[in-house]
Amino acid sequence: MMNSSRHAFLLAMSALLVALSSGSLLAQAPDDPMLLRPPVDSWPGYHGDYSGRRHSSLTQITPQNVKSLTLAWSFQTNQTIPLKSSPLLVDGILYFTAPDNVWAVDARSGHQVWHFSYPRGEGEHIGQRGVGMYKGSVFFLTPDAHLICLSAKDGMVRWKVEIADVSKGYWTSMAPLVVGNHVLVGVSGDFDNLSGFLRAVDPETGATEWQWNSTPPAGSPNQTTGGMTWMTGTYDPDLNLVYWGTGNPTPVLNGSTRPGDDLYTCSIVALNPDTGKLVWSFQPSPHDTHDWDAVETPVLVDGDFHGKPQKMLMQSSRNGYFFVLDRSNGKSLLTVPFGPVNWSLGVDKKGQPIPNPAKEPAPDGRLIAPDEGGMTNYRSPSFDTKRGLFIVSAHPSWSVYFSKPADGTYGWSGADYDVWGTGVIEAIDYQTGKIRWTHDLGSESGAGILTTDSGLTFSGDAHGNFLALDSTDGKTLWHAGSGSHITSSPITYQLDGRQYLVTSSGGVLFAWALPES
Amino acid sequence: MRFLQTSFWLVAMCVFLLAVAAAQNPVPSPQPGNQVQPAPAVADKTYPPELVQSGATLFRQDCSFCHGRDATGGETGPDLTRSRLVRADVEGDKIGPVIRNGRPDKGMPLFDRSDQQIASLVAFIHAQQNAQHNRGGGRKGVDPSDLQTGNAEAGKKYFDGAGGCAHCHSATGDLAGIASRYKGLELEQQMLYPRHAKSKVTVTLPSGETVSGTLAYRDEFTVALTDSSDTYRSWRARDVQYKVDSPQDAHVEQFSKYTDADIHNLMAYLQTLQ
Numbered sequence: 001m002m003n004s005s006r007h008a009f010l011l012a013m014s015a016l017l018v019a020l021s022s023g024s025l026l027a028q029a030p031d032d033p034m035l036l037r038p039p040v041d042s043w044p045g046y047h048g049d050y051s052g053r054r055h056s057s058l059t060q061i062t063p064q065n066v067k068s069l070t071l072a073w074s075f076q077t078n079q080t081i082p083l084k085s086s087p088l089l090v091d092g093i094l095y096f097t098a099p100d101n102v103w104a105v106d107a108r109s110g111h112q113v114w115h116f117s118y119p120r121g122e123g124e125h126i127g128q129r130g131v132g133m134y135k136g137s138v139f140f141l142t143p144d145a146h147l148i149c150l151s152a153k154d155g156m157v158r159w160k161v162e163i164a165d166v167s168k169g170y171w172t173s174m175a176p177l178v179v180g181n182h183v184l185v186g187v188s189g190d191f192d193n194l195s196g197f198l199r200a201v202d203p204e205t206g207a208t209e210w211q212w213n214s215t216p217p218a219g220s221p222n223q224t225t226g227g228m229t230w231m232t233g234t235y236d237p238d239l240n241l242v243y244w245g246t247g248n249p250t251p252v253l254n255g256s257t258r259p260g261d262d263l264y265t266c267s268i269v270a271l272n273p274d275t276g277k278l279v280w281s282f283q284p285s286p287h288d289t290h291d292w293d294a295v296e297t298p299v300l301v302d303g304d305f306h307g308k309p310q311k312m313l314m315q316s317s318r319n320g321y322f323f324v325l326d327r328s329n330g331k332s333l334l335t336v337p338f339g340p341v342n343w344s345l346g347v348d349k350k351g352q353p354i355p356n357p358a359k360e361p362a363p364d365g366r367l368i369a370p371d372e373g374g375m376t377n378y379r380s381p382s383f384d385t386k387r388g389l390f391i392v393s394a395h396p397s398w399s400v401y402f403s404k405p406a407d408g409t410y411g412w413s414g415a416d417y418d419v420w421g422t423g424v425i426e427a428i429d430y431q432t433g434k435i436r437w438t439h440d441l442g443s444e445s446g447a448g449i450l451t452t453d454s455g456l457t458f459s460g461d462a463h464g465n466f467l468a469l470d471s472t473d474g475k476t477l478w479h480a481g482s483g484s485h486i487t488s489s490p491i492t493y494q495l496d497g498r499q500y501l502v503t504s505s506g507g508v509l510f511a512w513a514l515p516e517s
Numbered sequence: 518m519r520f521l522q523t524s525f526w527l528v529a530m531c532v533f534l535l536a537v538a539a540a541q542n543p544v545p546s547p548q549p550g551n552q553v554q555p556a557p558a559v560a561d562k563t564y565p566p567e568l569v570q571s572g573a574t575l576f577r578q579d580c581s582f583c584h585g586r587d588a589t590g591g592e593t594g595p596d597l598t599r600s601r602l603v604r605a606d607v608e609g610d611k612i613g614p615v616i617r618n619g620r621p622d623k624g625m626p627l628f629d630r631s632d633q634q635i636a637s638l639v640a641f642i643h644a645q646q647n648a649q650h651n652r653g654g655g656r657k658g659v660d661p662s663d664l665q666t667g668n669a670e671a672g673k674k675y676f677d678g679a680g681g682c683a684h685c686h687s688a689t690g691d692l693a694g695i696a697s698r699y700k701g702l703e704l705e706q707q708m709l710y711p712r713h714a715k716s717k718v719t720v721t722l723p724s725g726e727t728v729s730g731t732l733a734y735r736d737e738f739t740v741a742l743t744d745s746s747d748t749y750r751s752w753r754a755r756d757v758q759y760k761v762d763s764p765q766d767a768h769v770e771q772f773s774k775y776t777d778a779d780i781h782n783l784m785a786y787l788q789t790l791q
Contacts, residue, residue: 367709
């Protein structure tokens with residue numbers, strides 16, 4: 001039997017432990033449970049969760065009340081470069097980026113907590129998609145192909161490692177993906193014949209754990225280079241597979257030095273995240289000669305396909321095709337265009353398009369649909385689980401592609417010119433590829449898609465209008481003119497019982513919510 | 518003696534005037550279209566190597582994704598070494614404003630850069646243009662000579678028949694002399710889709726009054742025109758009815774119908790309309 005002083009001591013120790021542990025829990029976010037099942041007051045990775053569906057269970061904002069959506073706050077970076085990152089929300093702080101810059105902003109007030117600025121180095125400053133986070137660390141890629149680890153509390157540098165050699169032509173821009181004890185980073189670079197890769201590093205030190213190479217080393221005879229890992233992949237914790245899209249081959253417009261399919265360029269690959277071993281691959285664009293990366297989000301959906309439950313992977317690809325795969329083995333379930341395509345001879349037994357040699361770039365030009373920017377590009381699509389709709393911002397388009405021997409076999413090796421294009425949001429029935437509804441945007445928009453359980457589709461047009469659409473028919477329910485170009489994908493979360501939508505346009509971050517009662 | 522003196526001064530004046538003329542026109546005027554003629558032996562302006570190098574670094578950071586690291590064109594952006602604007606630029610007087618203002622209608626953002634940074638970019642771009650035409654060959658981009666694989670007679674047949682061009686166009690009317698106005702790739706791009714063509718719009722107000730003009734702006738929420746007095750007028754789309762007239766959109770219908778041979782033949786035919 002305990003005496004009262006010992007009882008008091010134990011109570012005090014318990015209280016101390018609780019106080020310490022809750023403090024340290026805050027400092028240790030996001031952890032694996034949070035990444036696997038993000039609570040509604042978080043957005044702990046580029047896609048929000050590991051599925052890439054960018055679909056929220058939040059229902060406070062509805063088709064009925066969205067017309068009252070109002071500005072809660074905005075944050076101005078005072079930079080001219082348009083924001084391309086998806087912000088992360090962890091413990092009430094939003095973390096977002098531009099090339100060489102990371103901001104931490106209070107998600108309640110929009111006020112800056114800290115700002116990290118990397119000395120302007122070499123490498124293309126074309127864009128930065130955001131950070132990855134794990135247990136109080138922020139992971140950030142720079143144009144000069146370094147990975148920086150910052151403290152989430154104050155933005156101080158913990159470590160820095162080189163991911164690739166910027167002087168060879170590599171640069172980095174993607175948002176790292178954290179899976180277990182691995183920070184997964186990818187590379188960019190199309191102007192040189194470079195080998196693409198995905199690398200896993202240790203979150204504590206940045207040391208390389210494994211590297212998967214998408215293409216052979218430069219200079220391998222009759223082999224391709226390229227296959228850059230431009231964008232962030234997705235993860236299935238039950239199958240323990242990461243899914244990643246790879247970029248186009250190099251030389252870009254001239255395939256003569258790289259006969260065959262050019263594996264693993266323009267591919268969707270399934271890798272074991274602990275070893276980097278390739279488990280399966282599927283190729284949206286075999287022997288590509290049009291710069292059509294297959295790096296769009298590999299969206300993971302569990303549902304019925306023609307009456308049978310399936311673990312699926314869906315991609316609306318640059319080349320104009322919508323793919324549905326069985327993500328356990330990479331087998332094709334559906335391959336169908338989601339806009340005009342004129343470059344293929346159809347689809348083979350594997351569900352892969354067959355490129356038409358007559359539509360490869362030529363000295364006197366070839367008319368190609370879609371254009372080089374593709375039927376869609378980096379802007380995220382969304383899968384609405386309630387309505388079974390895959391929603392994507394599409395760009396039906398036409399262009400002319402040229403390549404002649406004088407253009408050489410290094411880097412771009414030719415030229416392409418846009419002729420005409422438009423912009424339209426399409427809601428695709430994933431089981432058939434039929435387009436259930438469309439929303440005309442007038443011209444190509446850079447805004448990604450977010451959907452919610454309450455039946456809203458959030459995106460933007462080409463004129464800077466943020467849009468809320470009815471997910472059943474695509475009709476506009478709310479809009480706000482932002483005054484600049486939208487080049488990012490929206491996020492949503494609930495904080496203090498209030499649902500926020502966060503979007504960006506130009507160098508400004510906007511937070512929207514229903515008026516406080 | 519007087520005659521000789523006069524003659525001497527006349528000759529001297531002619532030589533002087535010729536020298537001035539040569540200095541003011543160091544290169545032949547560029548042809549319309551994308552191709553730039555190689556410069557004659559008169560030296561192009563050379564820039565200090567350090568300025569060109571710092572321009573090269575800044576160019577890679579800001580410009581190379583679209584324009585290529587060597588300025589010969591990358592993703593979406595044109596080959597600057599073939600640019601008429603670059604050829605006509607004097608110490609950044611034309612290049613500078615493009616960098617500072619961007620080209621929003623063509624998708625180029627603006628860049629807020631110091632005078633020194635702009636000067637370094639200007640030096641690099643000029644150095645690249647000079648290097649390209651001094652080297653000769655090996656250029657990326659499209660020469661008019663690349664586009665001569667068609668047959669003009671077949672092109673005329675297509676123009677008057679299956680292409681449907683004759684419904685709106687006439688070789689002796691609106692297209693007379695078209696090949697003098699546009700050459701090479703520019704002609705082909707205009708032929709496929711005339712991106713500069715303006716649409717007309719007629720707006721019907723609730724009162725029944727109609728206002729017509731050139732379409733100035735349209736999104737889901739706002740429609741605007743410039744009227745016959747060049748005045749800009751706009752309305753909330755929900756308050757009015759409007760009808761847009763874009764005859765150039767007939768070109769879009771044709772994309773899926775063309776063969777590449779049709780396009781080359783049409784080009785051959787249009788190039789006869791000098």
